[in-house]
Amino acid sequence: MLVADSNTLSNQAASRAVRVLLVEDSPDNQFLFRAFGKKIRCEMDLAENGAIGVEKFQAGHYDLVLMDMQMPVMDGYTAMRTIRDWEKEQGRNPTPIVALTANATQEMEEKSLAGGCNAYFTKPISCGKFLGIIAEYAERER
Numbered sequence: 001m002l003v004a005d006s007n008t009l010s011n012q013a014a015s016r017a018v019r020v021l022l023v024e025d026s027p028d029n030q031f032l033f034r035a036f037g038k039k040i041r042c043e044m045d046l047a048e049n050g051a052i053g054v055e056k057f058q059a060g061h062y063d064l065v066l067m068d069m070q071m072p073v074m075d076g077y078t079a080m081r082t083i084r085d086w087e088k089e090q091g092r093n094p095t096p097i098v099a100l101t102a103n104a105t106q107e108m109e110e111k112s113l114a115g116g117c118n119a120y121f122t123k124p125i126s127c128g129k130f131l132g133i134i135a136e137y138a139e140r141e142r
Helices: 011-015 027-037 048-058 076-090 108-116 127-141
Strands: 019-023 042-047 064-068 096-102 119-122
Touching: 011 048, 019 027, 019 048, 019 127, 027 042, 027 127, 042 048, 048 064, 048 076, 064 127, 076 096, 076 108, 096 108, 108 119, 119 127
Parallel strands: 019 042, 019 064, 064 096, 096 119
Antiparallel strands: none
C-alpha cells in the first residue's frame, strides 16, 4: 500500500486518500501503476489475480477497482461478476470497476461493459490517463 500527495485531485480528496484496488498479474504493470499513484494521494492495494482481488475487495473498502481482464487463476470477468453479485447480496452500492486490457477489440469492450465494468481502457495507459481515471471514477465515490 502506498500514499502520496499531489494537488491533482480536488480539495475534497485531501480529507483522505483515494483507495484503489489494482487487480493485475503483470509485475511491470503493477510497478507502473504504483509509480503513477505516487503523483496523487492514493492508497493502492495489489492483487495478482482475480481470486485474490475478490478476497481483498470483500475484506476492505475501495473507491475504485482497476481490473485486468486476462489473468491466471480467476480472470477479470469472473472476478467482476463475483464482486457485483457480492455487492448486491450485501446491499452495497456498486463500486466503480475499470477494465484494463491489452486486447483492444470492440467485442472485449462490449463484454467488459455488459459484465458490469464502468469503463474500459486498453494498455498501455499513460500517467495522464491513469490520473484521469482516478479523478473521474474514484471521486464519484467520495
